[in-house]
Amino acid sequence: xxxxxxxxxxxxxxxxxxxxxxxxxxxxxxxxxxxxxxxxxxxxxxxxxxxxxxxxxxxxxxxxxxxxxxxxxxxxxxxxxxxxxxxxxxxxxxxxxxxxxxxxxxxxxxxxxxxxxxxxxxxxxxxxxxxxxxxxxxxxxxxxxxxxxxxxxxxxxxxxxxxxxxxxxxxxxxxxxxxxxxxxxxxxxxxxxxxxxxxxxxxxxxxxxxxxxxxxxxxxxxxxxxxxxxxxxxxxxxxxxxxxxxxxxxxxxxxxxxxxxxxxxxxxxxxxxxxxxxxxxxxxxxxxxxxxxxxxxxxxxxxxxxxxxxxxxxxxxxxxxxxxxxxxxxxxxxxxxxxxxxxxxxxxxxxxxxxxxxxxxxxxxxxxxxxxxxxxxxxxxxx
Amino acid sequence: xxxxxxxxxxxxxxxxxxxxxxxxxxxxxxxxxxxxxxxxxxxxxxxxxxxxxxxxxxxxxxxxxxxxxxxxxxxxxxxxxxxxxxxxxxxxxxxxxxxxxxxxxxxxxxxxxxxxxxxxxxxxxxxxxxxxxxxxxxxxxxxxxxxxxxxxxxxxxxxxxxxxxxxxxxxxxxxxxxxxxxxxxxxxxxxxxxxxxxxxxxxxxxxxxxxxxxxxxxxxxxxxxxxxxxxxxxxxxxxxxxxxxxxxxxxxxxxxxxxx
Amino acid sequence: xxxxxxxxxxxxxxxxxxxxxxxxxxxxxxxxxxxxxxxxxxxxxxxxxxxxxxxxxxxxxxxxxxxxxxxxxxxxxxxxxxxxxxxxxxxxxxxxxxxxxxxxxxxxxxxxxxxxxxxxxxxxxxxxxxxxxxxxxxxxxxxxxxxxxxxxxxxxxxxxxxxxxxxxxxxxxxxxxxxxxxxxxxxxxxxxxxxxxxxxxxxxxxxxxxxxxxxxxxxxxxxxxxxxxxxxxxxxxxxxxxxxxxxxxxxxxxxxxxxxxxxxxxxxxxxxxxxxxxxxxxxxxxxxxxxxxxxxxxxxxxxxxxx
Numbered sequence: 001x002x003x004x005x006x007x008x009x010x011x012x013x014x015x016x017x018x019x020x021x022x023x024x025x026x027x028x029x030x031x032x033x034x035x036x037x038x039x040x041x042x043x044x045x046x047x048x049x050x051x052x053x054x055x056x057x058x059x060x061x062x063x064x065x066x067x068x069x070x071x072x073x074x075x076x077x078x079x080x081x082x083x084x085x086x087x088x089x090x091x092x093x094x095x096x097x098x099x100x101x102x103x104x105x106x107x108x109x110x111x112x113x114x115x116x117x118x119x120x121x122x123x124x125x126x127x128x129x130x131x132x133x134x135x136x137x138x139x140x141x142x143x144x145x146x147x148x149x150x151x152x153x154x155x156x157x158x159x160x161x162x163x164x165x166x167x168x169x170x171x172x173x174x175x176x177x178x179x180x181x182x183x184x185x186x187x188x189x190x191x192x193x194x195x196x197x198x199x200x201x202x203x204x205x206x207x208x209x210x211x212x213x214x215x216x217x218x219x220x221x222x223x224x225x226x227x228x229x230x231x232x233x234x235x236x237x238x239x240x241x242x243x244x245x246x247x248x249x250x251x252x253x254x255x256x257x258x259x260x261x262x263x264x265x266x267x268x269x270x271x272x273x274x275x276x277x278x279x280x281x282x283x284x285x286x287x288x289x290x291x292x293x294x295x296x297x298x299x300x301x302x303x304x305x306x307x308x309x310x311x312x313x314x315x316x317x318x319x320x321x322x323x324x325x326x327x328x329x330x331x332x333x334x335x336x337x338x339x340x341x342x343x344x345x346x347x348x349x350x351x352x353x354x355x356x357x358x359x360x361x362x363x364x365x366x367x368x369x370x371x372x373x374x375x376x377x378x379x380x381x382x383x
Numbered sequence: 384x385x386x387x388x389x390x391x392x393x394x395x396x397x398x399x400x401x402x403x404x405x406x407x408x409x410x411x412x413x414x415x416x417x418x419x420x421x422x423x424x425x426x427x428x429x430x431x432x433x434x435x436x437x438x439x440x441x442x443x444x445x446x447x448x449x450x451x452x453x454x455x456x457x458x459x460x461x462x463x464x465x466x467x468x469x470x471x472x473x474x475x476x477x478x479x480x481x482x483x484x485x486x487x488x489x490x491x492x493x494x495x496x497x498x499x500x501x502x503x504x505x506x507x508x509x510x511x512x513x514x515x516x517x518x519x520x521x522x523x524x525x526x527x528x529x530x531x532x533x534x535x536x537x538x539x540x541x542x543x544x545x546x547x548x549x550x551x552x553x554x555x556x557x558x559x560x561x562x563x564x565x566x567x568x569x570x571x572x573x574x575x576x577x578x579x580x581x582x583x584x585x586x587x588x589x590x591x592x593x594x595x596x597x598x599x600x601x602x603x604x605x606x607x608x609x610x611x612x613x614x615x616x617x618x619x620x621x622x623x624x625x626x627x628x629x630x631x632x633x634x635x636x637x638x639x640x641x642x643x
Numbered sequence: 644x645x646x647x648x649x650x651x652x653x654x655x656x657x658x659x660x661x662x663x664x665x666x667x668x669x670x671x672x673x674x675x676x677x678x679x680x681x682x683x684x685x686x687x688x689x690x691x692x693x694x695x696x697x698x699x700x701x702x703x704x705x706x707x708x709x710x711x712x713x714x715x716x717x718x719x720x721x722x723x724x725x726x727x728x729x730x731x732x733x734x735x736x737x738x739x740x741x742x743x744x745x746x747x748x749x750x751x752x753x754x755x756x757x758x759x760x761x762x763x764x765x766x767x768x769x770x771x772x773x774x775x776x777x778x779x780x781x782x783x784x785x786x787x788x789x790x791x792x793x794x795x796x797x798x799x800x801x802x803x804x805x806x807x808x809x810x811x812x813x814x815x816x817x818x819x820x821x822x823x824x825x826x827x828x829x830x831x832x833x834x835x836x837x838x839x840x841x842x843x844x845x846x847x848x849x850x851x852x853x854x855x856x857x858x859x860x861x862x863x864x865x866x867x868x869x870x871x872x873x874x875x876x877x878x879x880x881x882x883x884x885x886x887x888x889x890x891x892x893x894x895x896x897x898x899x900x901x902x903x904x905x906x907x908x909x910x911x912x913x914x915x916x917x918x919x920x921x922x923x924x925x926x927x928x929x930x931x932x933x934x935x936x937x938x939x940x941x942x943x944x945x946x947x948x949x950x
Contacts, residue, residue, distance in 0.1 A: 173927035246497030257473035349762035355755030
């Protein structure tokens with residue numbers, strides 16, 4: 001408990017340091033020192049690190065609660081800084097997407113290079129429903145997830161017959177088709193101009209587009225969305241965690257390993273594939289819906305192929321099929337480049353390099369997938 | 384009543400007739416050996432039985448039901464389970480998980496239930512772990528001691544054992560063993576033989592079809608033998624009768640100096 | 644549609660199709676021989692165009708006349724060599740280290756390197772974010788056939804591509820090394836046991852395919868007069884699609900697939916009103932249909948999974 005608390009606070013302080021120190025060189029220096037320290041620790045005090053890992057693995061509930069409590073105080077520590085809150089909001093949205101894509105690609109083995117399409121569908125669902133039909137955001141958001149799921153099933157249908165490279169091609173094509181449709185169906189989607197002035201949601205009479213006033217302190221309006229996104233990230237994590245640790249998640253793993261063998265052992269592959277697509281797409285839709293309400297403006301160019309690649313690079317960096325990995329990957333790849341805005345042009349290249357380096361030297365990712373440990377209840381013949 | 388009844392089973396790939404009008408029947412608890420040289424259609428026959436390939440003509444009746452038009456997983460639910468020539472374990476899952484994949488519980492979980500964390504699902508999971516652990520005990524401590532090891536880390540012989548465990552986990556009526564001794568030396572083969580006899584003893588109602596190209600291996604195991612050559616069944620009957628059959632000796636055993 | 648317009652469109656389709664074919668041949672070779680899908684192949688195409696641009700600039704500065712035959716030949720050779728070198732580098736640093744890794748990983752790494760290549764060109768070429776005008780490397784008089792004015796670049800591209808594809812076919816079918824390539828494609832292990840240097844075969848395959856892809860980029864520059872750093876992505880998709888339509892691994896299928904895709908696209912553009920905005924959608928839908936219903940390609944037989 002103490003260990004967990006301590007390490008999480010260290011992480012928290014490091015992040016604040018990262019935010020408050022302006023000089024990118026100093027930041028890079030500290031980051032490098034931190035990485036060296038971690039590597040050193042792992043080498044010299046392997047026991048300590050192992051202990052820590054075990055403590056984390058055994059007390060997932062505590063880890064989550066402490067993390068959430070710390071996260072709740074974050075807007076105050078940032079003094080309501082609009083810019084950094086927005087960055088955090090984006091990282092949370094990306095974490096939700098990464099979790100969804102990770103479920104599809106990491107767990108079920110269905111490679112998807114058109115994930116941005118689901119995000120776009122979610123965003124346009126919220127945009128169109130709240131802007132043109134005047135439906136409440138709180139109703140539109142689940143519908144965004146639902147529509148994305150429906151499209152997930154539509155994409156899943158060809159995926160029933162193709163796999164591997166072919167599936168990659170089909171999903172890329174799917175992403176491009178959706179983007180093209182958004183461009184061409186001008187009456188509904190606004191074409192190239194996109195949708196502007198998407199209304200901000202209201203929550204119990206509070207306009208989420210207005211500053212969050214506590215009396216003693218006023219936080220910029222991004223704080224509203226920060227708390228909303230955080231809540232949804234927490235729910236997403238719990239849902240994905242439960243999916244993954246259920247027998248259903250096990251079956252998806254088996255399907256990833258060997259479709260034919262899974263079929264020969266009684267799995268109805270059709271059903272599982274479509275479910276994997278629907279569930280993965282659902283979270284993409286939700287994060288897209290949040291995005292639309294937060295930014296108030298969406299256009300097809302926001303949901304291109306490069307977004308799909310970005311989300312893929314997040315789960316590769318974090319480790320395929322690893323839930324904490326997906327979250328860390330999303331946070332790292334969103335927050336880290338922010339400090340180096342002077343090198344903004346190199347950003348996409350940086351994502352590419354991350355993918356290549358990870359696959360060449362660290363195929364398991366930062367936080368590799370940990371196997372479920374089932375405890376056989378009849379521990380006979382252990383020796 | 385016959386458990387498995389195969390009539391005039393035929394499949395053509397392009398112009399090649401891989402399995403040609405094969406017929407046989409299997410009673411509950413009976414063991415059938417299918418032998419024949421490489422490329423004689425043994426594995427194709429298994430793929431037809433388990434529904435991976437659709438026959439060009441002929442019928443398969445399993446437990447009183449025609450399997451025509453059924454998917455692989457539906458045939459599995461009728462009580463037919465199998466192993467594969469080249470392993471095909473779920474390599475990145477651990478031993479226990481591999482066996483669990485053969486269990487009904489995995490397919491009976493409700494998705495809503497599992498995300499809500501319902502007690503029923505937890506019980507189901509616990510039950511699955513229990514059952515899987517129990518199945519492993521057929522081989523004593525060989526597998527139970529490595530229950531949490533990833534399948535790809537297992538030694539070769541244990542992989543074979545794991546495969547057999549996975550195949551019998553669902554309590555099938557028939558299992559198909561596709562060259563279980565492939566790649567093993569004499570001693571390993573003998574151990575495997577003992578393992579299979581253990582399985583037979585533990586599950587007397589289970590019917591087994593075992594593909595081999597070495598007749599010696601199945602001698603003590605099988606009740607009946609079928610010999611395939613170029614997709615055609617050239618002999619079918621009790622082991623000793625078949626072994627004495629002229630055609631068989633000519634087509635297959637006759638090439639005495641060729642090591643099998 | 645009048646005969647003249649028809650003829651013009653026919654040439655357009657042929658030009659587009661043969662360019663797709665040049666790219667598709669690479670995809671199909673890589674898959675057939677090395678069993679990888681190289682998503683960076685489109686970037687090789689893009690880099691081919693940029694190499695042509697830069698080399699022609701240098702040569703003109705060195706005294707060659709723009710539009711002369713020697714310049715064109717020199718640029719063509721430079722592009723072929725550059726493509727080959729990129730192919731060798733890809734083999735050495737990307738494809739080889741990934742041998743034995745799951746398919747999905749190999750595919751993702753080629754995607755990753757494609758991003759790096761694209762961004763590198765954008766950053767390194769001056770004003771690289773914007774489209775670059777492509778010089779007219781070969782001054783040719785316009786040709787008139789039956790009253791139709793034809794862009795000579797189109798004819799040049801078509802003829803040159805046809806020659807290159809013919810050359811590749813010759814190498815594969817008639818030379819000893821071509822036989823090694825075919826043997827490796829059929830059964831890698833057997834080829835190895837027969838003493839074929841499979842490693843070398845892989846390198847040469849990637850070099851050959853990449854050289855052709857790079858030339859396709861040069862053709863693209865010639866035909867449209869404009870190149871951009873991000874043109875490789877579409878080329879990857881279309882080239883891969885063409886290879887799939889023709890049956891991955893089948894060189895002649897890839898050529899047919901490329902031509903088919905080119906003709907279909909031009910057909911969509913010219914027949915459907917406002918077709919150009921649906922050009923890509925239609926070709927992608929065709930690809931998806933093809934993948935779903937004829938995964939072994941339009942000429943392929945139904946494949947049975949090995950069990």
